[in-house]
Amino acid sequence: MPAQKSAPPKTASPARPSDLLTKEEHLELLKHLYLARYFDVRLIKEKRRGRLTGTLYSSHNQEAILAGTLYALKSTDWISPIHRDMPAFFMKDLRGKWGQDDRIAMTVEEVCSQVWGRSGSPGRARDNWSHIGSKSGHIIHSTSMLAGTIPVAAGLAYANKLDGGDAVVVTYNGEGSTAQGVFHEAINFAAVHKLPVITIIENNQWAYGTPTHLEYPLEDFARRADGYGIPGWVADGQDVFDVYDKMVAAVEYARTGAGPSIIECKTFRAYGHGDHDDDRAARYRPTDDVNKGRERDPIAVCKRILVEKGMMTQAEAAQYAAEGKGAPQTKDEDFPPEVVEYLKRGVEYAIKSPLPDAAEGAMWVFRETN
Amino acid sequence: MSVTADAPATLKKNYLTALKEAIDEEMTQNPNMICIGEDIGILGGAFGVTEGLQAKHGASRVIDAPISEAAICGSAVGMALAGKTVMVEMQFIDFISCGFDQIVNMMATYHYRTAGEVSMPIVLRGPAGAYSGGALYHSQMNEAWFLNSPGIKVICPSTPYDAKGLMKAALRDPNPVLVYEIKNLYRMRDIEEELPEEEYIIPLGKAKIRREGTDITLVTYGQNVYHCLDAAQKLADQGVSAEVIDLRSLNPLDEETIVNSVKKTNRVLVVNEAPRTCGFAGEIVARVNELCFEHLDAPALRLTRMDTPVPWAKPLELHVLPSVDQIVETSLKIVRF
Numbered sequence: 001m002p003a004q005k006s007a008p009p010k011t012a013s014p015a016r017p018s019d020l021l022t023k024e025e026h027l028e029l030l031k032h033l034y035l036a037r038y039f040d041v042r043l044i045k046e047k048r049r050g051r052l053t054g055t056l057y058s059s060h061n062q063e064a065i066l067a068g069t070l071y072a073l074k075s076t077d078w079i080s081p082i083h084r085d086m087p088a089f090f091m092k093d094l095r096g097k098w099g100q101d102d103r104i105a106m107t108v109e110e111v112c113s114q115v116w117g118r119s120g121s122p123g124r125a126r127d128n129w130s131h132i133g134s135k136s137g138h139i140i141h142s143t144s145m146l147a148g149t150i151p152v153a154a155g156l157a158y159a160n161k162l163d164g165g166d167a168v169v170v171t172y173n174g175e176g177s178t179a180q181g182v183f184h185e186a187i188n189f190a191a192v193h194k195l196p197v198i199t200i201i202e203n204n205q206w207a208y209g210t211p212t213h214l215e216y217p218l219e220d221f222a223r224r225a226d227g228y229g230i231p232g233w234v235a236d237g238q239d240v241f242d243v244y245d246k247m248v249a250a251v252e253y254a255r256t257g258a259g260p261s262i263i264e265c266k267t268f269r270a271y272g273h274g275d276h277d278d279d280r281a282a283r284y285r286p287t288d289d290v291n292k293g294r295e296r297d298p299i300a301v302c303k304r305i306l307v308e309k310g311m312m313t314q315a316e317a318a319q320y321a322a323e324g325k326g327a328p329q330t331k332d333e334d335f336p337p338e339v340v341e342y343l344k345r346g347v348e349y350a351i352k353s354p355l356p357d358a359a360e361g362a363m364w365v366f367r368e369t370n
Numbered sequence: 371m372s373v374t375a376d377a378p379a380t381l382k383k384n385y386l387t388a389l390k391e392a393i394d395e396e397m398t399q400n401p402n403m404i405c406i407g408e409d410i411g412i413l414g415g416a417f418g419v420t421e422g423l424q425a426k427h428g429a430s431r432v433i434d435a436p437i438s439e440a441a442i443c444g445s446a447v448g449m450a451l452a453g454k455t456v457m458v459e460m461q462f463i464d465f466i467s468c469g470f471d472q473i474v475n476m477m478a479t480y481h482y483r484t485a486g487e488v489s490m491p492i493v494l495r496g497p498a499g500a501y502s503g504g505a506l507y508h509s510q511m512n513e514a515w516f517l518n519s520p521g522i523k524v525i526c527p528s529t530p531y532d533a534k535g536l537m538k539a540a541l542r543d544p545n546p547v548l549v550y551e552i553k554n555l556y557r558m559r560d561i562e563e564e565l566p567e568e569e570y571i572i573p574l575g576k577a578k579i580r581r582e583g584t585d586i587t588l589v590t591y592g593q594n595v596y597h598c599l600d601a602a603q604k605l606a607d608q609g610v611s612a613e614v615i616d617l618r619s620l621n622p623l624d625e626e627t628i629v630n631s632v633k634k635t636n637r638v639l640v641v642n643e644a645p646r647t648c649g650f651a652g653e654i655v656a657r658v659n660e661l662c663f664e665h666l667d668a669p670a671l672r673l674t675r676m677d678t679p680v681p682w683a684k685p686l687e688l689h690v691l692p693s694v695d696q697i698v699e700t701s702l703k704i705v706r707f
Contacts, residue, residue: 122485127483135484141483148444148471151442152476155446155450155451156448156449159454181440182471186444188438189438364481366521367486369543369544
């Protein structure tokens with residue numbers, strides 16, 4: 001649990017972990033939401049200008065899940081983001097460390113170099129999009145086989161525990177991947193050994209072109225946890241503070257040795273599966289569902305709570321209006337200048353980063369031995 | 371010290387004991403090593419390869435896993451990411467298909483994907499091979515799946531001496547190594563041998579000439595080594611001198627030993643018990659054509675299992691697998707070409 005900076009008022013009911021956050025931390029969470037949103041908006045625009053190749057998997061409308069969960073972690077904890085979690089790579093360890101690049105897992109320059117497929121990427125552009133990671137920064141490198149990092153997380157947690165470490169390992173997964181057999185195998189193994197593995201389910205209602213009622217038969221997916229004898233929390237994926245509260249509980253549970261857990265974050269996918277799918281998604285998903293799924297923009301929800309808590313005035317909340325808009329309608333002026341500047345740095349670095357040497361394609365199949 | 375240290379030093383040891391000694395010695399020397407598999411701890415393994423290991427090294431380092439090959443292989447990746455050396459036992463090598471994605475997509479590519487940042491010191495091992503009535507799912511030689519997946523080394527020892535020396539090399543390799551242990555050889559009395567008292571390692575990628583000859587080269591591995599040796603004896607009775615190469619390591623492959631032999635004999639037959647199409651025997655034939663075609667006096671041929679599963683009933687099983695008589699017959703065909 002994060003250090004408490006100001007004493008909360010004593011009340012009959014236990015305080016929510018997010019209520020223990022300072023005003024600065026509340027505002028920082030909003031900034032992280034802006035940062036994740038701006039990354040998405042900027043990349044969509046770059047792609048439409050023809051300055052970017054590859055597929056974009058938008059995290060629009062799902063930013064509170066990343067911001068809220070990452071805010072509850074220590075730098076020694078591990079994460080494994082999936083395709084829709086690109087901002088997680090530069091948001092890990094960012095709490096209280098804005099501008100301290102040497103103290104975060106991965107810089108925005110590295111992440112942008114990966115998006116642009118340049119040699120400045122941590123993986124030297126050997127695999128695409130979110131398939132990067134960092135052993136030193138404690139980010140597991142995922143593959144396209146979704147749910148496939150959960151057993152890796154379990155093994156990592158097992159080894160850490162054996163060595164006496166207290167690291168928690170967090171895997172991010174769409175609800176679609178939960179039907180994979182490896183999901184069951186890995187969570188069962190983690191449960192048997194009470195491993196500190198937290199499985200985040202980003203339940204955005206659509207697995208590519210398949211809706212949830214054809215993926216699993218439960219009202220709340222989190223109930224699946226009962227079968228493993230582990231806790232399953234449901235979080236409002238649009239509310240960064242609710243996500244943070246559930247994550248703090250899960251982290252505490254894991255770190256004290258009680259074992260793994262599942263957090264289902266209910267949200268809605270704003271666009272297509274990837275940008276190649278945007279046009280078809282507009283047809284295969286009912287417009288009313290899309291409008292309803294997007295009506296609670298996580299930035300707007302966060303601002304409303306900040307105003308209710310007296311940490312922001314209505315006028316301050318209205319200063320930057322990034323919420324409730326699609327990427328083309330969003331302008332740089334809708335974001336705090338420092339957020340725009342942060343991303344600009346990454347994009348400029350990536351564009352200048354050279355392509356990897358062709359010969360590298362045949363390197364590193366095996367580690368050389370003598 | 372090995373778990374069988376109470377045995378007299380002069381006693382001949384079988385293939386299974388050799389493997390057990392290698393794993394135990396490495397567990398003793400490398401405190402960062404973990405073993406995981408189904409029934410490897412309390413039971414000591416379905417065949418007994420890990421017998422005594424859990425009592426000696428503890429249940430946290432010798433893990434009895436649930437029947438979950440994907441989780442076993444995937445967790446080995448996570449353990450390696452945390453700096454561990456991992457030995458994974460597949461109860462039968464046939465079951466490895468249940469962990470396939472984690473092996474070929476996650477484990478085998480990890481070093482490549484990270485431009486060398488991460489290594490995967492993982493040994494996957496398990497009993498393999500037919501000729502023992504194991505039927506479809508306890509007889510496979512599925513090495514071709516993994517030889518066609520860049521990033522995995524593959525070995526197949528045929529003697530107790532090699533089993534120990536190669537297993538120790540595998541457990542010290544920073545890459546994934548898949549070990550095809552021939553279960554028919556585990557307790558075969560005829561091949562028992564004395565093992566050196568002192569530690570020894572056999573580097574991966576070195577073939578062994580089991581019998582020298584001048585008229586034809588038989589390239590093989592696993593239990594087919596013994597079929598080829600029997601065939602070579604029968605060929606000798608007919609005046610044909612066959613050289614038998616035991617590859618021992620399929621990737622890395624010792625091309626030099628094959629080429630040098632073919633330059634001498636000018637004829638080659640590759641024998642293995644895996645299915646024919648896209649099998650490793652076909653790969654050896656292709657390499658011979660690429661590397662020493664001008665030295666061939668006859669087409670390089672292969673003798674493999676038919677393109678069938680391995681059936682259960684004895685006549686069915688033997689019908690689809692290469693036999694000593696077939697090796698003799700095909701060798702004579704090549705020699706008389």
